[in-house]
Amino acid sequence: MKEILLKTDSLSKSFSSGGALQHVLRNIDLTLYRGDFTVIMGASGAGKSTLLYALSGMDTPTLGTITFEDEDISDLSQDGLAVFRRRHCGFVFQQIYLIDGMSIMDNVLAAGMLVNKDKKALIRRAEELFEAVGISQETQQKFPTQISGGEAQRVGIVRALMNSPEILFADEPTGALNSKTGLNVLDTLTRFNEQGQSVVMVTHDMRSARRGNRILYLKDGVILGECDLGRYVHGDRKRHEELSAFLAEMGW
Amino acid sequence: MKSCRHFLRKWGGSMRRSLLIARANLCRSKGQTAVILVLLLAASAMLNLWLILDMDYKSNFDRCHDRLNAEHVTLLLNSEADGLKEYVRETIEKDETAAEYCIDEVLSMVGDFPYNDGEVNTDFVILEKQAALKRQIGRIEIVEEGTYTSGVYLPMIYGMGHGYSVGDRIHMTIGNNEVSYTVCGFLNSVMAGSHNCSMSALLLTEDLYQELEEKGYAPRSMLVSVRLRDRTESEDYEASLKNAVSLQYPDIRTLSNSYTLVSSSRYISQMICAGIVSAMAFLVMLIALVVISSNVIHYIQENMKNLGALKAIGYKSGQIIQALLVQFVGVTLLTALAGIGLSYALFPAVNDMMISQTGIPYKVRFLFLPFVITIATAGGVVALAVWLAARRIKKIEPITALRQGIQTHNFRRNHVPLADTRAPLSAALALKTTLSGIKQNVTVCITMLVLSLVVVFSGVMVENMIVDMEPFVRLIVGETADS
Structure with a gap:
């Protein structure tokens, strides 16, 4: 029996455009489980990122509720959501968003210091994570503009994992990387997931989606279908075949 | 904790x-x-x-005013008329506003001297140096002096910048008479240390003071210095004292200043x-x-x-x-x-x-x-x-x-x-x-x-x-x- 981590009830999100409402998410009922690698797929404009940001407390829903470990987060204030994010969520963005004026180590510590006051413990944790993603000590002292896109994204993952979040949200983490570097980043995410880290990733790339054990397909703000790949180990051809069949069925 | x-x-x-x-x-x-x-x-x-x-x-x-025990009201009377001193004493003593006072004999006269490409024209209050330094009220202090034993001490304001230096000769007009002195030093007088006080103190060494007195260039005068219990009343007291003297002695030229006037005009x-x-x-x-x-x-x-x-x-x-x-x-x-x-x-x-x-x-x-x-x-x-x-x-x-x-x-307006x-x-x-x-x-x-x-x-x-x-x-x- 899987442990429920996050649940939505009739989650809707609308934006107003010149007085008219544009419904980006429509009555989504979704449950995320601890330890899952959930992938949200869909065409451009389907509402993938909007769903991800609503689930992670980056954005507030127009209607419906989001419950995280029995706590309703949909009515939290901006500050309340900030505290929720720092304690329970990690974020990996397509554009990475490291702070230019800070060294790589400082970028990571700036996230860690929000939760932990023990600087030595934070540095130890950062160094462990840096080692796990293959970022050298020399690179840790560099600035974001001095490292490659792949390195930056791995730093982004370290930053996201600094506070040991319950869920790691990744929005097109390989979208701005070349295939080799992207593969490296996916390997890193897969490895952390295998160690128990829950991951929710948005992608429109099938190769990335194969890393998930649960695939959700979103269309016009509605979850159109779901595919369970957890039965197959990574690298199994059947995983690819089943995903292809699912996506074909969804009209991908 | x-x-x-x-x-x-x-x-x-x-x-x-x-x-x-x-x-x-x-x-x-x-x-x-x-x-x-x-x-x-x-x-x-x-x-x-x-x-x-x-x-x-x-x-x-x-x-500075407190340190030199300076007066709150100064009255300069260009006369030694009979009974004037006693009248002034009585007037001051019967008014409880005054805390203490002193009356000194000085010389006084309108005069001028060159200063900073122009000239200073003011009422001189001329005191004998040693007497001035010993005054109980309105004490004058020497802030700079040389080794000269005969000459004049000027307010220190005239020694600043491009002004006079110790040893300079200063040519002054006292009344209608020209005199020339060696500048022996500079003085600090709170109530008469600048032309902004309406009167400027000059100290002369004993020999020159006697000489000036004998020549009669500057008439003998009385310098009345009054310290008040409440200095905020200085302007009123100045007016009343001056008025009282003028009523009794209408022909006497009087010159006065007050703490309020001097403290604001000097600053x-x-x-x-x-x-x-x-x-x-x-x-x-x-x-x-x-x-x-x-x-x-x-x-x-x-x-x-x-x-x-x-x-x-x-x-x-x-x-x-x-x-x-x-x-x-x-x-x-x-x-x-x-x-x-x-x-x-x-x-x-x-x-x-x-x-x-x-x-x-x-x-x-x-x-x-x-x-x-x-x-x-x-x-x-x-x-x-x-x-x-x-x-x-x-x-x-x-x-x-x-x-x-x-x-x-973000649906912004397309201007x-x-x-x-x-x-x-x-x-x-x-x-x-x-x-x-x-x-x-x-x-x-x-x-x-x-x-x-x-x-x-x-x-x-x-x-x-x-x-x-x-x-x-x-x-x-x-x-x-x-x-």
Whole structure:
């Protein structure tokens, strides 16, 4: 029996455009489980990122509720959501968003210091994570503009994992990387997931989606279908075949 | 104790985070930080200078007044008429306003002498040196003297700048008679130490005093010095005493001054300078605040994605604003300290200029209250400006900030649609840019308006205070007190 981590009830999100409402998410009922690698797929404009940001407390829903470990987060204030994010969520963005004026180590510590006051413990944790993603000590002292896109994204993952979040949200983490570097980043995410880290990733790339054990397909703000790949180990051809069949069925 | 330690630990953690972000911001904007540093340095230096002038310079007059046990009302009577002295004594003694008084024999006469390409024309109160130094009330002190044994001691105001030096010959007109003396030194007299007091004290050595008395160039007179129980009544008392004497002895020429009159007239230049310095301090501070506010607004606009990233990883708006406050207030406090140091480095020059106007010695010393006020004002107003400019961070939602540039769900108005407009492309694009950033453009307009005002005002000030100060000096020197 899987442990429920996050649940939505009739989650809707609308934006107003010149007085008219544009419904980006429509009555989504979704449950995320601890330890899952959930992938949200869909065409451009389907509402993938909007769903991800609503689930992670980056954005507030127009209607419906989001419950995280029995706590309703949909009515939290901006500050309340900030505290929720720092304690329970990690974020990996397509554009990475490291702070230019800070060294790589400082970028990571700036996230860690929000939760932990023990600087030595934070540095130890950062160094462990840096080692796990293959970022050298020399690179840790560099600035974001001095490292490659792949390195930056791995730093982004370290930053996201600094506070040991319950869920790691990744929005097109390989979208701005070349295939080799992207593969490296996916390997890193897969490895952390295998160690128990829950991951929710948005992608429109099938190769990335194969890393998930649960695939959700979103269309016009509605979850159109779901595919369970957890039965197959990574690298199994059947995983690819089943995903292809699912996506074909969804009209991908 | 435990909760205190918890608070300090929490505060320390919060400061460490803020410092981390503040340091990153400073590294990014070294040029802008340098401009802000220069402005704050100048503003805090002038602010401290003004506070010293305003808070301590005027009280220096009172300190000097107390030290020399100076009178609150001076009455000079150009006569030794029979019964006059007794009448004055009776008049003073029957009024309880007076605490103590003394009546001295002096010589007095209208006269003049050359000074600073012009001439000083005033009523001289001529005293014998030793007698003057021994006065119980209105004591005169020698502030500089040479080894000359025969000559005149002038108020120290005439020895400042391009004035007289010890050993110089001074040619004076006393009444209609020319005399020439060696300048033996300079004196400090609170109530008669400048032409702004309506009478100027001159000390003559005993031989020259007797000689002048024998020649009769200056008639024998009575110098009445009265200390009051309440110095705020000096003007009223001066008028009543003068009135009483005039009624009884209508033919006697009387000359008088009061504490209120002298304390303000001797410090008129100091007050004007303090006013100008304060205006400059506030204007430069205003420029600094405008620059800081623009800097913060610019920072928010330029770093929207970074702010979004910080918020996304869990920073509250308050924590980001706190980082900006730490950054700017930290820089301000350090700069204000340097500015205060600068003001003390500049003060000797300002002091010389002030003494040449007031004629009262002032010893430069460290003053704690102006120091605290300068630091608190600079830190406070900068904190307020940063907070006001940074408040908009609270309105930034992380998702909106991160999507800046992508704007998938930001339905903004399309000003001047190219499909419909007949305007040339460049004009249409310019209009689009202007209208889409209308709020920022209004801010820029207001900023430029304030800056223009400040620049023009500063230019006029610089012209009058530095480039050509003559009209300003003449304005002050020409201002003499009523007698």
